[in-house]
Amino acid sequence: MQQYVIPQRLDDPELIGFWTLDEFLAMIIPFVWGILSQHIIMGLLLACACWWVLRKLKAGRAVSWIVHTAYWHLPGSFMRLKATPPSHLRIMAG
Numbered sequence: 001m002q003q004y005v006i007p008q009r010l011d012d013p014e015l016i017g018f019w020t021l022d023e024f025l026a027m028i029i030p031f032v033w034g035i036l037s038q039h040i041i042m043g044l045l046l047a048c049a050c051w052w053v054l055r056k057l058k059a060g061r062a063v064s065w066i067v068h069t070a071y072w073h074l075p076g077s078f079m080r081l082k083a084t085p086p087s088h089l090r091i092m093a094g
Helices: 021-036 040-058 063-073
Strands: none
């Protein structure tokens, strides 16, 4: 009888199976590497470890939190953000 479906929560991330896109990629990339290198068990273990580490890093926060933390703590060449100053320049003149 309902012609239109109204979402209940608009902020929910899109899911692939049970996982968000970043969790899915953190699992599928090591697993595919394990298949291609003929180390399926190692790829499966590495995929589970990557998923677990990503879940602990996020801890209920968005992926942007990881990007912001990487900006402040990793070298400037890692993020390659062109519109932002390097994070080691804490006090800027002007």
